[in-house]
Amino acid sequence: xxxxxxxxxxxxxxxxxxxxxxxxxxxxxxxxxxxxxxxxxxxxxxxxxxxxxxxxxxxxxxxxxxxxxxxxxxxxxxxxxxxxxxxxxxxxxxxxxxxxxxxxxxxxxxxxxxxxxxxxxxxxxxxxxxxxxxxxxxxxxxxxxxxxxxxxxxxxxxxxxxxxxxxxxxxxxxxxxxxxxxxxxxxxxxxxxxxxxxxxxxxxxxxxxxxxxxxxxxxxxxxxxxxxxxxxxxxxxxxxxxxxxxxxxxxxxxxxxxxxxxxxxxxxxxxxxxxxxxxxxxxxxxxxxxxxxxxxx
Ligand SMILES: [Fe+2]
Numbered sequence: 450x451x452x453x454x455x456x457x458x459x460x461x462x463x464x465x466x467x468x469x470x471x472x473x474x475x476x477x478x479x480x481x482x483x484x485x486x487x488x489x490x491x492x493x494x495x496x497x498x499x500x501x502x503x504x505x506x507x508x509x510x511x512x513x514x515x516x517x518x519x520x521x522x523x524x525x526x527x528x529x530x531x532x533x534x535x536x537x538x539x540x541x542x543x544x545x546x547x548x549x550x551x552x553x554x555x556x557x558x559x560x561x562x563x564x565x566x567x568x569x570x571x572x573x574x575x576x577x578x579x580x581x582x583x584x585x586x587x588x589x590x591x592x593x594x595x596x597x598x599x600x601x602x603x604x605x606x607x608x609x610x611x612x613x614x615x616x617x618x619x620x621x622x623x624x625x626x627x628x629x630x631x632x633x634x635x636x637x638x639x640x641x642x643x644x645x646x647x648x649x650x651x652x653x654x655x656x657x658x659x660x661x662x663x664x665x666x667x668x669x670x671x672x673x674x675x676x677x678x679x680x681x682x683x684x685x686x687x688x689x690x691x692x693x694x695x696x697x698x699x700x701x702x703x704x705x706x707x708x709x710x711x712x713x714x715x716x717x718x719x720x721x722x723x724x725x726x727x728x729x730x731x732x733x734x735x736x737x738x739x740x741x742x743x744x745x746x
Contacts, residue, residue, distance in 0.1 A: 452481040454489060458694040461595040461711070462491040470497045470507045470703055479510050482705075486576065487653030490710040491593045491694060497703040499580050501727065504703075505533060508578050508729035515567060515574060515730040522556045522636060535566075535728040537579070539720055546723060559623045560715045562663035563594065563688055565708045566730055568618045569664045571643045571740055574708045576731040583725035584698035589718030591696045591704065593711050596658035599687035600648065603659075608648075611659075615669045615738045616680070617642040622666035642666060646737040651710055658710050659687050660737065687712065709733075 454463040465485060468478060486492050499507070508514055514533045517523075529542040537560060539547050547554040567574035579591070600608070619642040624630065632640070647668070649660045661684055668676035695716075696704055706713065718724060 452478070452485060454485050454492075456489070457491075457493065458595075460598045460692060461489050462493070462593060462694040462696075463489040464493045464495065466495075468494060470494055471499055471503045473506050474510045483511070483653065486705060486707050487651065490595060490597070491696075491704065491706045493696065494703040494705070495699065496701050497580070498701050499703065501531060501534065504578065504580055504727065504729055505531065508533075508576075508731060511576055511731045512734070513732045515570075515732045517730075523553055527553075530727060533729055535730060537715075537728055538583075538723070538725045540723050540725060544723070546721070549720065554720075555627075555629055556624065558627055559620070559629070559663070561717065562623055562626060563684060563712045563714045564623065564662040564664060565596075565660065565712050566728075567708065567733075568645055568660065568662040569620050569623075569640065569643060571736050572733045573645065573737065574730045575733045576705055576707055577728055578703065578705045578731070579726055579728045581698045581700060581702045581704075581726055583723050584700055584702070585718035585724045586722060587719065588716055589698060589724055590716045591698070591713055592716065593694045593696065593706060593713045594688045595692045595694075595711060596661065596687060597651070597654070597656045597710050598692045599683075600657050600659045602692075603686070611647050611683075614647040615644050616647050616660075616665045616676075617667050617669065618645050618662060618664040619643070619666055620664060623663040626663060644669065644736075644738040644740055649709055649737060651707075654710075656710070659683060660709070661687055661712055 452467045454465055456463050516532045517535045530536050566577045620640040650657050665680050667673045
């Protein structure tokens with residue numbers, strides 16, 4: 450079949466048909482999806498009743514996957530899903546709802562802040578692929594913001610000022626914003642800040658984008674308060690309504706986005722109902738900026 454795309458928003462995001470994600474994609478299908486995501490940045494595939502194995506196979510068609518082991522706060526034996534899944538559900542491995550004060554749940558509330566997946570890794574993520582197995586009956590939308598449109602709308606002086614700026618990203622910074630700061634020394638060590646350019650150029654579209662996230666703690670060479678005030682300004686600019694598509698989940702939606710061109714956040718939902726969302730993440734292939742010091746793999 451041939452991929453068809455119907456835009457969902459004036460500047461980005463499209464609903465895709467003609468692709469069956471439950472079967473391995475042909476090289477032509479992979480190329481068509483990559484062309485579509487280079488253009489639209491967010492792709493919505495409706496009614497994709499995937500098993501975990503099918504989601505892994507579909508995702509691996511686009512490159513190596515990130516493993517979540519060692520980057521979150523779940524301990525070995527606590528994980529509900531294969532380590533190539535980021536479990537963004539509100540249930541545990543016994544399918545019980547997480548308690549309100551559950552540490553994994555509180556940590557996961559960081560997903561309510563605007564971010565780009567894995568910007569806290571030296572080699573940040575390329576695509577995220579999120580399958581809605583059990584969706585919230587109300588709330589729980591995922592909002593996306595187009596960082597290319599946000600960049601394009603900046604004035605020329607700001608574009609010039611930010612062109613070569615480099616930011617520090619860490620999970621420590623985003624969790625501190627919510628008052629989640631009871632991290633162990635071992636967790637803090639795994640969350641050591643990494644450096645990312647503030648302006649990226651997308652290899653597929655050639656478009657520049659703002660590489661923003663709530664994981665940013667400072668701009669290299671700037672006083673921290675000035676950096677945080679400026680980043681906050683840019684975040685407000687970049688998430689204004691004209692640049693935001695809100696995805697309202699239907700069961701078995703599969704949403705794929707390009708972390709190099711978008712930010713996203715989840716909206717509040719009823720935590721007394723299960724919400725089972727499973728994310729696979731296609732790894733990036735390169736750093737956006739030199740790091741402060743060599744870090745052992
Ligand atoms: Fe995310």
